[in-house]
Amino acid sequence: MINFKEIEQKWQKKWEQAEIFHVKEDKNKKKYFCLEMYPYPSSSGLHMGHALNYSIGDIYSRFKRMNSYNVLYPMGFDSFGLPAENAAIKNKSHPKIFTENAINNYIKQMKELGLSYDWSRTLMSHDPNYYKWNQYFFLKFLEKGLAYRKKARVNWCPDCKTVLANEQVHEGKCWRHKETNAQIKQLEQWFFKTTEYAEELLNDIEKLDWPERIKIMQRNWIGKSYGTEVMFKINNENWKVFTTRPDTLFGVTFMVISAQHEKLMTIVTKEQKKQVEDFLKKVKSTKQEDMDKLEKEGVFTGAYAEHPLTKEKIPVYTGNFIIAEYGSGMVMAVPAHDKRDFDFAKKYKLPIKEVVQPLIIKKDGEDAVRNNLPFKQRDAVVCVVKHWSENKYLCLKWKQVSWNGFIVGGIEKGEDTISASKREIIEETGYKHVKFVKKLGNIINSQFYHKLKKENRWAHFQGLYFELEDSKKDEISDEEKKIHDITWVEKENVGSFLNADDDMKIIWERVFHENAYENSGILINSKEFNGLKSEEAKEKIAKFLESKKLGKKSVQYKLRDWLISRQRYWGTPIPIIYCDKCNIVPVPEKDIPVLLPEDIKFGEGNPLETSQKFVNVKCPKCNSDARRETDTMDTFVDSSWYYLRYTDNKNNKKPFDKEKAQYWMPVNQYIGGAEHAVMHLIYARFFTKVLRDLGYIHIDEPFPKLFNQGMLHKDGFVMSKSRGNVILPEAVSKQYGIDTARLFLVSIASPDKDTEWSDKGVEGSLRFINKIFDYFDNVKFGKTSKIFESKLHKTIKEVADSIEAFKYNIAIIKIRELFESREEEINKKDLEIFVKLLAPFCPHITEELWQRLGNKTLISLEKWPISDSKKINERLEEEQKNADRLIDDIKNIIKILMDKGKEIQKIYVYVLPKELEFYNKGYIEKKVEKKVEIYSVADKKKYDPENKSTKAKPGKPAVYVE
RNA sequence: GUGGGAGUGUCAGAGCGGUCAAAUGAGCUAGCCUAAGGAGCUAGUGGCUUAGUGCCUACACAGGUUCGAAUCCUGUCUCCCACACCA
DSSP states (O other), rough: OOHHHHHHHHHHHHHHHHTOOOOOOOOOOOOOEEOOOOOOOOOEEEEEEEHHHHHHHHHHOOOOHHOOOOEEOOOOOOOSHHHHHHHHHHHSSSSHHHHHHHHHHHHHHHHHHOOOOOGGGGTTTTTTTHHHHHHHHHHHHHTOOEEEEEEEEEEEEEETTTEGGGGGGGTTEEESSSBBOOOOEEEEEEEEEEGGHHHHHHHHHOOOOOOHHHHHHHHHHOOEEEEEEEEEEEEEEEEEEEEEGGGGGGGEEEEETTOOTTTTHHHHHHHHHHHHHHHHHHHHHHHHHHHHOOOOOOEEEEEEEOOOTTOOEEEEEETTTTTTTTTTEEEEEEEEGOOHHHHHHTTTTOOOOOOOOOOOEOTTTTTTTTSSSSSSSSOOOOBBOOOOOOOOOOOEEEEOOOSSOOEEEEEOSSOOOOOOHHHHHHHOOOOOOOEEEETTTHIIIIIHHHHHHHHTOOOOOOOOEEEEOOGGGGGGOHHHHHHOOOOOOHHHHHHHHTTTHHHHHHHHHHHHHSSSOOOOOEOOSSSSGGGOOOHHHHHHHHHHHHHHSEEEEEEEEOOEEEEEEEESSOBBBBOEEEETEEEEEEEEGGOOOOOOOOOOSSSSSSSSGOOOHHHEEEOTTSSSSSOOOOOEEOHHTTTTTHHHHHHTTOOOOSSSHHHHHHHHHHHHHEEEEGGGGGTTTHHHHHHHHHHTTSSSSOOSSSBBBBEEEOOEEEEEEEOOOOTTTOOOOHHHHHHHOHHHHHHHHEEEEEEETTEEOOOOHHHHHHHHHHHHHHHHOOEEESSOOOOOOOOOOHHHHHHHHHHTOOOOOHHHHHHOOOOOOOOOOOOOOHHHHHHHHTTTOOHHHHHHHHHHHTTTSSSSSSSOOOOOOGOHHHHHHHHHHHHHHHHHHHHHHHHHHTTTTTOEEEEEEOGGGGGGOOHHHEEEEEEHHEEEEETTOTTTTTTTOOOOGOOOOOTBBBEEEE
């Protein structure tokens, strides 16, 4: 029995004493900065899920270290924040005491996991030496105009008792309180101008080597859209309206202004005032959670806007579905071409004016007017085809032209789900110009299929989508149509044709009367712009508007400025003083840090307001009585630059030394969970760009490479304290050793996938480790066989590549496979290589084994072995495979004969003469557990009573058994 | 609704055009070792078949491309995640 505990403690102590993980800037070495997202130190400590997270980075760092990199691998704590404050209130303690206890516990546990952090570089965000620089940066941002204060409609969480950033509200609820609806309040708050960098934040996503889905999430979050601002006149006043579809400008039949719009009441007429006010009351009382199910509602404001081009009078409504903050908080509604507008128009019986008609898409991708088809626009083309396989219910029930000019076919349901191939269709219909169309399914399915399915009609719809090859369209003769039972029906006749069948009528109605056409097409009813394609029309209309000063092209982002004020205690005080005379006065740089006061009372409201000493100050400008800002900063400010502080964590004069940051940055590998896709990762990128522009650093992006690790599950759920399904590292460590646990965690699945903890599984890893120790006890040092040497050198490369790609599971499999082919005798150097391969995964036991091999050095500081391609002998390995196949054959024969009750004494193998050397008698005997005799086929003296040797083939020896 | 991802043997989980009845664990079965083993070792683990390496059926379902598909394409179903009235 291996005493894991003893081994672990022994080596942890040695590592610490020798300070081997401490790094210094060294210009002569390639640097590598490996970083995990720093944790919030929870009082419940680490569980196995955390162990997995940090092991991923540790393995990587150890691997890089062995590859001669100067590896910066630090750890710190995101120690400000609400949970600590709330917990402290609950326990009548102080958040500081609370937090620091938790941190100490974390550090202890992390050390026990064998994580190779450079603890000399640690940081804690609640440390004044750290948050001082938050204040410093705030002042710099302020100077640059990147921090500002404004009154705004903000999200307020009644549980957190603070405002939230846009990013912290999910589905109308607080990100911390899934049950709590965010309320809307009007407050004076501090913001960082993230929007100033929206464009760069968006463009640079492209450069990042991040998981694609995170990149997509960021793109969506920034949400850039191109469009046009159009001026509408209301009461002779200009109102800007943003639209992405200026091509539909002539289809505007009403306008909708957000119910939350500041200037809404200025346009409401006397007659409508009461109605609007009632409506606003209703909107206000609507809970956020009902919002998603909410129907579009609105009331008429009484006002009319003047259409910039047609000068028509357009009624202005106010509606609950318009976002006040986006664009200008007012939209031009084009019901014919926007689903929301369409719904609204239907509900309030507003006119619908069509200005865009569908086009067909030709094979070469160019648009053509649909009129080129042998049937007319929006005609339903019904194609009835007889069944093509005997009595199989097959009947192409209908076909019709989809919006894009494709013919869509459906099959009536029968007993089975039916489908037909293109070939079958062609054969049966004789209609040669049928082509399958890619992606068309989306158009069809989203629009019709699901609706039909919901109504339980057409349950077995199976899509058949065809495109008429354009060039052939004209060639379809009436003759051909007739022959093949294809009936084309013109629009005006289709009604009567369809009358025979209710299902078809329903489809007809849906298609032609119940949808807005949202795709692009060709313009109609748009005066001089008629006949233009949408894309052209967008340009031309925008230009035209511009020339008349009625609008201009514009770009909109969904991204909002970052609201950083929090009305809570446990955070960085915002270094601002309000003076009645001088207004907003920044705290002078020499006076920071503005320390968090200790004499505060928790209770109602912001605790900071209860400290008179803190609140009452003299104005730094005029020295009269002034008041300190009592809001603190969002803790995401802390995490927006902590990675930079690691490069120089003890600096009192500056946030960090420029040279040092230059040496270490950017973070080569960032590791963390996907939950930070839009919060932390956007803020940190924003900060980096600002600091670059302020001259502190030289990089554009802090984290060029990001790895998202998966979550550890237990009993099917994510391991978490609140769920009560945690496995503690201490317990596992005691029973199996922490290296065993690390090995197991990382070998279940690829580390970016969620994995399930299993006790049985760890035992498997333990067996492996035991076998290794066992091998070390019995191994004979001598010469390594060629075949093992070949495998060894192949494995070195495979393991390195797998680690590099974060495929730790594969790396471990390769190590296991190598170990399985071990031999009793081995060269000591080669055994050392084997230990090294395992070292990043199992740091403690490999140190121990390394020492047992007589080494005085630490394996953690050893060099990763070099794979010698000259030693890789594919032929040998191929031969061994042949031998293994032979063994399989022999076993197979033995089994058959045993089943028949025969006794087996000896095996005779007949090999082609030049293959004789490939087959090792001892090896085969061992595997087959029988005596074996190997002969060359050419051997005259061979024992071969049944003349089996004639069956021998290259690579496949013949066998005789008796 | 929009956008992403996934569906593989008893289970977990690799593979992502041929070397695949498919790595590696776990489980199960048999044999060995033992006083005994829930310890260890060895082997087997889709079906059929055979003194031999053969055949069949398989990687959600249905089609397609290809000389060849678990792997590529299309559609369907199921599950997971993110965003959500962004004009």
